[in-house]
Amino acid sequence: MLSKVAVVEAAMMPGPESAENYLTQVYRICREVLDKAGITKDEVGTVVSASSDVFHGGISCANAYYWDAGAAFLKNASRQDGESLLALFYGIMRILSGRYETALVLGLCKGTENPDNDLITHFYTDPFYQRQLGLNETFAAGLQMRMYMDRYGITEEQCAKVVVKNLGNALRNPYAHVKKKVTVEEVLNSKPVLEPLKEMECAPKSEGFVALLLASEEKSKKLTDKPVWIKGFGSSMDTFYLGDRNLLNGHLNKAAKQAYDRAGITDPRREIDLVELTEPYAFQELLWTEELGFCDRGEGGKLIDSGITQWSGGLPVNPSGGVLATNPYVSRGLYRAAEVVLQIRGQAGERQVDKKVKTGLAHGTHGFAGQFHAVAILGS
Amino acid sequence: MGRAVAVIGTGQTRHGMRSEVTYPDLIREAVLAAFQDAGITPDDIDGVVSGTMPSMMEGVALTHFYFADALRSVGKPILKTETCGSTGVSLAITGYYWVASGLADVVLVVGSEKMHEGDSQATMTTVAEPLYQRFFISGAPGAFGMQSKLWLQRYNVPEDKARDAAAKVSVDHHKSGLLNPYAHIRKEYSMEDVKNAPVIVYPVRLLDVCPNSDGACAVIMACEEKAKKICSKPAWIKGVGYAGEEYWIGDSDKVVWESAVKSASEAYKMAGISNPRQELDVAEIYNPFTFQELLYYECFGFCDFGTACDYTLKGTFARGGELPCDPSGGVLCTNPIGATGLIRCAEAALQVSGKAGERQIEGAELALAHAMGGIIQFNGVMILGSKL
Amino acid sequence: MVTFDKKGNPIIETEAIIPYQSVLGPTWFRFFEGLKEEKIYGTKCQKCRRVLVPARAFCPRCFLDMEEWVKVPSEGEILAWVYTNYEYFGMPTKPPFITAIIRLDGTDTGFLHLIGGFDLSDVEKVRTRVKDGARVQAVWRKEKQGHVMDIEYFRPL
């Protein structure tokens, strides 16, 4: 990176349904992060939020609705539609431009107000081909899972282990939506959805309001003694039609490469201490760990078998419970970043991993079978 | 203070009713034109910025997935900026920050809308929440109509005079549209035509209102080093400003319109402009309604509050006047919403690089581009100049 | 299925109907419950002292909780009005109607509602009847549902 940008504070809200209304929740999460940092709304340089018009309670132009609730009254602010890590990236850009010392980055999604996620993801399709065949995110993920198992001999048990691990990790996370001790058998015996995908292997629909306060290197010194630095980030888009894509060698490695290059990481397995990734479908955690370079191609199953990705393992993956536990569709990527920030600062409470976390990776993905990936590397 | 950023290429579609092509093809038309104009290839691009109006208008959610190939974004980082009507300028501002931050040298910025595929008024109704405002905001014209009434009342502008000035804006802009090969509406109207057009939402009449257009605009931006290498006449981004108000329409002053005043003053400060009417050579204003154009002249400091009608009737803001506004024909002639603000930036860039063809304002060196959005809630301004 | 538009180009006509729900939360809920009792509630900011209506959980400008509830008069002044007599897809209120921004007495914001209680069929007649700055008063429906349309309209005094 050219110069340094820090995350100086992070705040998040719990994933279960909330009886509070959207705007009040947006206001509260902003207040929480600003109060923690000890600054007022007026001292914030710029605000970049992430939201989506279709995951937004039936109100278009989402940013219009929450502009003032999101601490942006009369500010030069902006908004990203979709992947919330993009709001983080844009916030970083605004600070690096030298025009702002601080940026408030928000990820906003109230799942309670929306229909099933897949009703909405169906509208990612083009109106002429994939829509006529009923494609949605789960449909695409099922096709990807079958290929993954076929190609590399990944087993359903290995995929189910991701659920066992992540929902188990969620028991330590007060913000998690679904948390329980489950067995591989229970996962395998859960209702088939789009086979090979089973109900427990698919993420729920959650609430998610998350806020990060970013600051320039100089400003961060005044705001915190525990800055978490943005070491690198990257993102990459794949081609649109599902049938044109290599679903087992997508664009996550390209996104990761940009991030690693910027962060100077050459051996991710050794240099990264903790991973929070977006796995709306259990098997994707295994596939993504391969694409991120934590193991060789086709070795994602062995990686979970080895126990290394467990909460207490050498490379904890989703110690928060991940997206399988909490899936605020739009803001799930930024939740990953917030979790990494808390782990690096040693502020993750009961879910704090039992090892020193110097460098962590946050990952977000949107689109069918990972059409788009975003990766951020954060470090102490 | 960041790196200098310039527009080095622009591309627009022929705007209008484009039902003969699919939406991605429409976007590709603008992208191809921008690459041709800049004389570079997609390999030279470090990132892509994309945006439209709300996805509900498109009937496709998170459109950057669907448009990925048409945007030439495969294998590249992308940002998806959307701020309702002001999306176009917000897109340009995103591109600006991306390059200014040093994280990209060259970015492609694309805004688009295929308004004939959706229902614009029905979509805009969903911008208002379903508990309160949705029942009263009669599409965009309702909100803008109220704003114009507030303005007339505040400054005791006689309704007839405002009517004449608004009609002149319509007449002038439609006349300018004839010079713009990309414009959707290319037809001349008389003052009488405008004043006798059917009422949409009183006091707003049909010819006070923008059309629904299909169109896309692509703009390529580059850092100083690359811009100088690639482009003989870069249009330098001298200033950016953006501001938004409360969601609730009644909460803020829509006459001395805070977001408009603030966004312009922010951009002027960055560009070192103290007397905009004298210093600017041309302005491209986002005016979906004639009355609003008049209000903008005042909020942007082109004239004092309450005086826009006098200046307009004198011809100050017409082609050949002291500060020609919307020589492209503006939004009254073309409005593919998600592209509209970016078209303003592209047109401003064309003007300051002397590439605006028949609609060129002779010797233009400093231009303002603007967009508005939300429930009359957001304003964004970009200043472009021929000199670094 | 493909049909053709007026230019002869192939199109696919379709509709999307997506169900959503809005969570009211305590603030909206109390405001709507007030309407059932013919009361319009606003909230007052502890810092800027503005009274905003409908009631808010927070002041957008001061960014502080708004905890002081105020019952505001159901009378006020028209700040601006527009007359709508065109219809579009999904319009929630049927034309013709007059929308106005109304400054309810003792408040510091504009309240959005309808003006009515007289013949709305002709815009020229409407122009003589409704003036900016005119005083208006809420007319309540008999059957109330805790909805903003429990106020049928505001009538000029």
Next chain:
Amino acid sequence: MEKHFHVREHEVWLPYRFSVGPVFHRFYQGLKEGKILGNRCPKCGKVLVPPRSFCPDCYVDMTDWVETAQEGELVSWVLGRKEFFGMPMDPPFIGALIRLDRTDCNFLHLVGGFDLDQKENLKKLRTGIRVKAVWRDDKKGHFLDIQYFQPI
């Protein structure tokens, strides 16, 4: 669903008129005639199906039309057991990616023509098995004019 807190239910209801463009239009016409049309990129030579207006890789116009084979290999599939919004048919059904012979992308469609409740039948489904298009009698210019692809 009954909530323990107050909600207001509503829906967003919007009409659309999507421009089909000449390429999909011609493809739909082909379906009406029982043909699956694709096109070839003049630059990279790839045959894509359904056809495209431009090659997603090369960004050049796709001009060279081909009628593709109606047989191919099964690449991947899902078994839909539960109803969902937009589903192509009532469950159970099989959604699949199929590589039609002599094409360079996977074609999204359905696999069927046998009793999906019979476990024995499902066991026969494997990556790489051959499948063939089965057409409906009443063709309307819609992807589902092909009823499904049946294992050969």
